[in-house]
Amino acid sequence: ENEGARFENMVAVHLQKFVHFYTQIGAAKLNLYYLRDIDQKEVDFIITLNNEPYIMVEVKLSDKKISSSMFHFQKQLKAPINLQLIFNLETISRSCFINDHNIYAAPSKTALSQLI
Helix, strand or coil: CCHHHHHHHHHHHHHHHHHHHHHHCCCCCEEEEEEECCCCCEEEEEEEECCEEEEEEEEECCCCCCCHHHHHHHHHHCCCEEEEEECCCCCCCCCCCCCCCCEEEEEHHHHHHCCC
16 A cells, blocks of 8 residues: 555545635635646645635655745745645644745644644
């Protein structure tokens, strides 16, 4: 079995739950997408808020080096929150959702626990 694919699916479920929750209570109009361009550059997930880029998420098991695709798409889309979620990274005690247009590597356990 592919551990990376299972982890990516788990993150997808958490993000979809986040999107549905805030949309259903009427707090925000969120949507979840996969992002790939004509050159095959991709980011695992992008959440839009009112059809505008809001949160970009790349998922990695252990690689702390920020994906070049994250930089590529951030330059174009200018999403305010950008995370590379890493499974094998120690939890932290601060918010992972920093709204400053920078890209951060964040422990998946911490970030996913802060969604709802």
